[in-house]
Amino acid sequence: MSQERVRLKNAAILVLDDEVLLRRRIAAWLERAGAEVVQAGNLAEARKAAAAMPFDFALVDVNLPDGRGTELLGGKLLGAGTSVIVMTAEGGVAGAVEAMRLGAVDYLTKPFDIEELPFRFERARRSKQQTRVEEHRRTHDSGGGDQFFFGRSLAAMEQQLELILAADRRIVKHPPPVLIEGETGTGKTTIARWIHRRGPRADGPLVEVNCSALPETLAESELFGHEKGAFTDAKSARIGLLEAADGGTLFLDELPSLPLPLQAKLLTALEDHAIRRVGGSRMQEIDTRIVAATNADLRRLVTEGRFREDLFHRLDLFRVRIPPLRERGEDIVALARLLLARIGKRYALSVGEIPETGRKRLLAHQWPGNVRELAHELERAVVFDGGDLRFDALARRLYGTPVGDADSSRTPPWLRDGYTFPEEGFSIEGAVDELVRRALEQTGGNASAAARLLGTTRDFVRYRLRDRSSGR
Structure with a gap:
């Protein structure tokens, strides 16, 4: 790993060591990598520096003239937002073990090759990211996979996605955002995962955020992070999800739910490829791919003043529209067969073929809930109807009469196939x-x-x- 591959630009790093020459060599290397470095030769200087500003990383010697470097960890002077790597002389492994127990992320044994530092800082950065991603997943576990059924009706959309991935492979950093449009239940989240896991960022983190579920008072901190003391409950610094997804993908579902001021801050992040944490003064460079999704017409929201026009135009480059299920014709039946196979495997049940009556009813229904509604209907048929795939329950529940049968008096005529408008008007x-x-x-x-x-x-x-x- 070369120095250039370590993402240290704009990072604040404390280097604590009483060996002046070593400290200066390390600081010079870090500054060339773009970091802001503060040097300290003893605990007193380190405490003063930690009180004056937050640090992203700290490289701390265990043995110091006025005490042990581990006191900074045990005393919580370096907050949870600081990734600490300790240095120890030969024979000082016990001190390194103590530091790891108190929260250090790594240790180096002196003497060491300064060229080894890039690996250690990169590993510390990834560890911090992974911790934040896992924390988010535990709270907002979405699960699920990235298997999306395209079929014949979505062949053009599949080709469009492949072209986006081909463009991604030619871009080293900062790929353009992707905007996914589609009704609720069409599979926008699945497509976002498909893009991430088949693209060049598959090894990076994928962070999924439902913007409508973010409390307005916490949304900015959740996305952009915050520094210690930024607000009442900010007892330690915390990276945001934009920073946690650095090198990977951030999926923002129901994007229009974000308040307008936060939309402006997101636009800045997209244009500058950098963010500033709440309560912070430094810009932090990020390389995060944004995939946004909406079930609303953004153009209409722009005209209504509910979505920023400049953000819309920034997103409206790689735009993918997922058609609703009702527009997919015979692919509805093919998708139903695929879902039934998965459902049968899940419940360890044998699932038969869909009879002609069931096929007609699947094609006649409008599926306002799209793929999600179809999957639930199929699962109900397998579990509650003994695998009867004529879907009588669907017809009775929604229309009072089986859809696709001759008696369709409850269905408005303008929903039936072959309907023509009357001459007297509609x-x-x-x-x-x-x-x-x-x-x-x-x-x-x-x-x-x-x-x-x-x-x-x-x-x-x-x-x-x-x-x-x-x-x-």
């Missing part, structure tokens, strides 16, 4: 009311959830309800 207002009614029925009367299914706002759904109740 009530689009009635159609909208019917769509709102069905969305509310599916969501148990939850106006917000119905609005998400319809791709509109909760106020619009409530407005339609008021109009209908007032007889207008």
Whole structure:
């Protein structure tokens, strides 16, 4: 590993050693790598430096003129955000072991080759990243894989993704962001994983964030990190998820949920390839690939003032649209067969073929919940219906009559195949009311959830309800 491959630009590093010559040689090397270095020759100087500024890394000798370097760890003067590597003379391994127990991430035995430092700092950086990524996964475990069924209907989209990956392989650093558009349940998260795990960043971290689940008061700290004392509960420095995903991919699902000021800060990070932690003064260089996803029309949100226009244009380069399931024709049946095989394997059950009646009903249903709804419907059929794949329960639950059968009186005529508009005209207002009614029925009367299914706002759904109740 060469010095150039170590990401030390803008990093703050404390070098604590009473050997002036060694300390100066180390500092000179680190400064050439772009780091901001503070030198200390004893504990008193180190304590003063630690109180004045936060450090990303510290290289600390165990034996010092006025005490032991491990006192900085045991006394918590170097916070959890500082990765500490200890140095010890021959025979001082016991001190190194003590330092590791107190929280040091690595140790070097003197004398050592300064050229070895790049490996140690890179390992410390990756360890810090991995700790933050694992912490996030424990709290927001998404699980899942990256198997996406393209089929014939999505061949053009698959080719587009392959072209994006080919472009990625030609870019050493800072690949452009990817914007994935699609309704809820179409597989946006799966596509984000597909891009990461098949691209040149597959060995780097993949961090997934549901922006709508981030509390507004904590969203900035979660994404950008914070320094010790930045706010009341900031008892130690903490790296953000943008920094944790350095060298890998950060997937931002439901991106429009971020408040406008945070959208502006994200735009700066995309353009400058650097971030500043909350309460910090230094810019930290990052090489993080952003994959963003939305189920909303960003252009409409821009015109409504709910999404920044400059951020939209920054994202609108590698844009991928996942069509809803209802637009995928016979691929719905092929996907159902694939999902059934997985479900059968999971439950250790033998799953038969989908009969013609079941096939027609799968193709007739509009699947507002897309692939997620289809998977759940198939699982219910396998578990509760004894593997009966005619999907009678689906038809009765949603329409009161089997979809695809001759009796479809509950289904509006304009949803049936072969429908033509009557010469006397068509009530689009009635159609909208019917769509709102069905969305509310599916969501148990939850106006917000119905609005998400319809791709509109909760106020619009409530407005339609008021109009209908007032007889207008």
